[in-house]
Structure formats: structure tokens, C-alpha cells
Amino acid sequence: MILRPLLVALLALVATPALVATPALAQPLTPDESGQVDKIVADALASTGVPSASVAIVRDGKIVFARAYGDQGPGVAGPASADAKYPIASISKQFTAAAILMLAQEGKLSLDDKVSKWIPGITRGDEISVRQLLSHTAGLQDYWPQDYSFVAMEKPTTPQGIVDRWAKKPLDFEPGTQWQYSNTGYVVAGMIVEKASGTTLLKYLEKKVFKPLGMKPVDQDLAIGKGYPQPTHRFALGPVRPATPAANGWLWAAGELAMSASDLAKWDIARIDRTILAPADWATQETEVKLSDGHGTRYGLGVAVASENGIPAIEHGGEAVGFLSDNIVLRDKRFAVVAIVNADFGDAQGTIADGIIDLFYPVQAPPVAESEDQVRDALARKVFDQLRAGTLDRSLLTEDANYYFDATATADYRDSLSALGDPQSFTATRGPRLRGGFVNRNYSITYAGRKLTAVTYAEPGIAGKFEQFIVMPAN
Numbered sequence: 001m002i003l004r005p006l007l008v009a010l011l012a013l014v015a016t017p018a019l020v021a022t023p024a025l026a027q028p029l030t031p032d033e034s035g036q037v038d039k040i041v042a043d044a045l046a047s048t049g050v051p052s053a054s055v056a057i058v059r060d061g062k063i064v065f066a067r068a069y070g071d072q073g074p075g076v077a078g079p080a081s082a083d084a085k086y087p088i089a090s091i092s093k094q095f096t097a098a099a100i101l102m103l104a105q106e107g108k109l110s111l112d113d114k115v116s117k118w119i120p121g122i123t124r125g126d127e128i129s130v131r132q133l134l135s136h137t138a139g140l141q142d143y144w145p146q147d148y149s150f151v152a153m154e155k156p157t158t159p160q161g162i163v164d165r166w167a168k169k170p171l172d173f174e175p176g177t178q179w180q181y182s183n184t185g186y187v188v189a190g191m192i193v194e195k196a197s198g199t200t201l202l203k204y205l206e207k208k209v210f211k212p213l214g215m216k217p218v219d220q221d222l223a224i225g226k227g228y229p230q231p232t233h234r235f236a237l238g239p240v241r242p243a244t245p246a247a248n249g250w251l252w253a254a255g256e257l258a259m260s261a262s263d264l265a266k267w268d269i270a271r272i273d274r275t276i277l278a279p280a281d282w283a284t285q286e287t288e289v290k291l292s293d294g295h296g297t298r299y300g301l302g303v304a305v306a307s308e309n310g311i312p313a314i315e316h317g318g319e320a321v322g323f324l325s326d327n328i329v330l331r332d333k334r335f336a337v338v339a340i341v342n343a344d345f346g347d348a349q350g351t352i353a354d355g356i357i358d359l360f361y362p363v364q365a366p367p368v369a370e371s372e373d374q375v376r377d378a379l380a381r382k383v384f385d386q387l388r389a390g391t392l393d394r395s396l397l398t399e400d401a402n403y404y405f406d407a408t409a410t411a412d413y414r415d416s417l418s419a420l421g422d423p424q425s426f427t428a429t430r431g432p433r434l435r436g437g438f439v440n441r442n443y444s445i446t447y448a449g450r451k452l453t454a455v456t457y458a459e460p461g462i463a464g465k466f467e468q469f470i471v472m473p474a475n
Contacts, residue, residue, distance in 0.1 A: 048346030073230025145436025190253020231322015
């Protein structure tokens with residue numbers, strides 16, 4: 001099956017969504033509500049070029065909507081299937097955290113245990129607690145801050161391989177003093193689950209969570225080929241291309257699961273109803289972790305603690321090579337939305353999830369913060385102009401970024417961006433933040449009739465080289 005990058009073809013695809021009727025569906029949306037959801041998804045796919053989406057909605061604690069849209073790729077025969085399993089990537093972290101909470105309930109470990117009790121050799125493991133692993137406050141450097149797979153990911157790895165390369169480095173900060181997203185911490189947490197339970201992480205979750213809830217996820221490393229959506233990628237505004245997943249073992253406890261949107265919605269219902277986990281454990285997972293100085297992190301144990309127009313929200317996103325996902329639960333309203341796409345560009349999943357929440361519980365968009373670093377912003381604009389002209393100064397890039405900008409990527413950036421002419425504006429969308437030892441800054445690029453987003457990571461300091469400079473459509 002040929003991918004359809006043209007917006008007209010995408011609109012034709014999303015105009016005929018596949019509705020899967022199952023006994024799990026109850027109190028369906030009205031025709032008008034369903035039509036509005038269809039339009040939200042169609043607009044998001046058309047504006048970004050993302051090939052497909054799978055969406056599930058929970059209302060009044062029941063799954064009331066489950067549809068798939070678009071082109072899921074050659075592995076899925078016939079129209080898009082709402083039963084197709086997409087990798088949910090980092091949304092898996094809340095399941096790893098749930099396993100830890102269950103083991104604590106069984107008396108097999110404590111959230112306050114030090115990491116060294118379970119896993120030897122971790123830098124300052126005698127000071128880092130299990131709770132700090134799950135809340136991203138341990139100080140362990142993130143092994144995958146990039147939005148692309150770097151060269152090492154072409155070969156399989158193991159949890160111990162990740163630990164040996166990243167968890168034995170000096171900490172990025174004193175445990176408990178800062179918040180920094182760390183996939184590394186969740187790999188360590190998964191290893192602790194297996195030691196404490198005496199079985200594999202997935203077998204433990206199958207027994208304790210998936211089977212009781214009627215969920216049928218699979219290891220995302222196996223969710224490739226026949227029967228599974230095809231991962232896709234895009235270099236700037238170039239053609240949508242099949243993406244090559246990372247080799248086995250790279251996501252594991254930090255993002256190990258692939259499932260349908262409805263399966264993830266079943267977990268959301270368990271969160272709403274306080275089943276599977278003890279109510280106190282659900283509350284622990286959803287409680288914002290505080291830093292040692294008292295500042296909040298807006299993060300619990302594997303979930304973000306947020307607010308949607310004054311309504312408390314528990315949410316998380318996920319990114320795997322070729323896939324993006326978003327999951328938001330408004331427990332007070334007994335409402336949840338799941339949106340998963342087979343593309344790692346465009347943020348269609350976020351636009352879909354936010355649009356559906358706005359449909360049922362209108363929210364105000366958060367204010368955009370102004371840039372705090374004019375020198376780095378000017379350098380980012382310089383690199384963007386070089387990409388448009390095809391004159392990339394590779395001395396401004398790290399080894400991994402130079403690996404990413406191969407001949408195909410560089411040509412796609414030049415050809416697609418130069419055709420747009422000069423941008424009307426190039427503006428920082430928020431201040432810098434630390435991740436994986438790099439500084440993340442994002443930019444909004446405006447042309448007549450369209451907007452782009454640039455997501456950058458760079459080495460710290462005024463002259464730091466760029467580790468990532470990815471340009472994509474914005475909604």
C-alpha cells in the first residue's frame with residue numbers, strides 16, 4: 001500500500017472512518033457530537049499529513065466512542081481498524097509505576113527503598129529512592145531526549161546495556177532537587193519490578209492488570225508488520241516516509257507497550273473507578289511530587305498532574321519512532337480521551353485530544369512564554385535559514401545531529417522549505433528547559449497561510465552545538 005501524503009487523499013480517507021461496534025461501547029455520542037469528533041480528526045490529519053489516527057472516548061466511566069481513521073499502512077488489510085495496536089511509548093510509564101505500587105502493596109518493596117538495594121552499580125544508588133525514579137527527580141541522565149533514533153539504536157540493547165551507558169554517569173543534579181524527564185530512571189524501575197516480583201515486567205502486568213481488565217496489549221518491539229499500523233516519519237515538509245523502528249530493547253519499561261485506543265481507555269476507566277490498584281495507590285500516583293525546596297513538579301508517579309480549564313487532569317503523552325500518542329483523564333468528570341497516530345511528526349494526536357476535550361469541556365489555550373535567550377534564538381534562526389538554503393554548517397551540529405541530517409534529510413529540508421520563501425516570523429514559544437544533558441528550545445515559524453514548529457536540543461552554553469533541529473507542520 002502506498003502512503004498518501006496529499007491532503008486531498010487524506011481527506012478522502014478520513015471521510016470514511018471505521019467504527020468498531022463492541023459490547024464495551026455504551027451511551028454512544030449523539031450524531032452531532034460524533035460528526036464534530038470526526039471533523040476534529042480529519043482537520044488534524046489533513047493539516048499535518050499524518051496518515052492515520054485511532055481515538056477512544058470515555059464518558060460517564062464507559063467507552064462511548066472508538067474509531068480509526070485514515071491509512072494505517074500495508075500491515076492492516078481493509079479500512080482502518082479501531083482494534084489495531086499502536087505503540088503508546090511513554091504512556092507505558094504509568095503501568096511500570098503501577099507495578100511498583102502493587103509490589104509495595106504486597107510488601108515486597110517500598111517507594112522509599114534506595115535503588116542500591118535492588119540494582120547495583122547505579123551512580124549514587126544509595127541516595128536515590130524508587131519514588132524519585134518514578135517521579136523523574138533522581139538526577140539520572142535521560143538516554144533518549146532526541147525526537148529521532150540515534151545511531152546506537154540501530155542495534156538491539158538490554159536494560160543492563162542502557163544502565164551501563166547512562167545510569168553510571170555522574171548525576172545531572174542532586175537527587176530530589178530538580179525535575180528532569182528520564183527514560184533511564186524507568187529502565188531502572190523496570191529492573192526493580194522484575195527482581196521484586198520474580199517474573200518479567202510484562203508477565204507481572206499481564207497477571208495483575210491486563211487480564212483482569214480484558215486488555216490485550218503486546219510488547220511494542222513485536223508490533224511490527226502484518227496486522228500492525230506502519231510507523232511513518234517526515235523530514236520537514238518532505239514526503240511522508242515509512243520509519244524504521246529502533247532495534248529491540250530500547251523502550252522497554254520506559255515505553256514497552258502497544259495496544260488499541262480502547263484498551264488504553266479500559267485502563268482509564270480503572271483509574272476513574274479506582275479498581276485494580278488500591279484507591280490509596282491511585283492517589284499516590286496522581287499526587288504531585290515536590291522538590292526538596294518545596295517547589296512543585298506537576299508530575300506524580302508516571303503521570304503528569306495538570307488542569308484543564310480548572311478541571312483536574314491526569315495525562316501523559318508517548319513517542320516512539322513513527323508513532324505519537326496522548327491520553328488525558330478528567331476523573332472528576334468521569335471522562336477520558338485517547339488519541340494515537342502512526343507518525344512521529346505534526347502533533348496531530350495532541351490536537352485531536354485537546355480538540356475533543358474542548359468540545360465537551362471548553363478550555364483556554366495556555367499562554368505562550370517569551371524567549372529568555374536571544375543569542376541562542378538568533379543561532380536557531382541561522383540554522384533554519386541554512387536548512388532552507390541547503391548550506392548547513394555542520395560544525396554547529398553534534399555527531400548525532402550530523403548522523404540525522406544525511407543526504408535524504410538534508411535534501412528534503414532544502415526542497416520543502418525553500419519552496420515556501422521567506423518566513424514572516426521566527427519566534428521562540430517558551431523558555432529553555434533541560435533534558436538528557438541538553439537544552440530544549442522550541443520555535444514557531446509563520447508563513448502566509450501556514451505555521452511550522454521547530455523542536456531543538458543543544459549542548460548547554462552560548463556556543464553549544466545542536467543535538468537536534470527538527471521542523472514540522474503546526475496546527
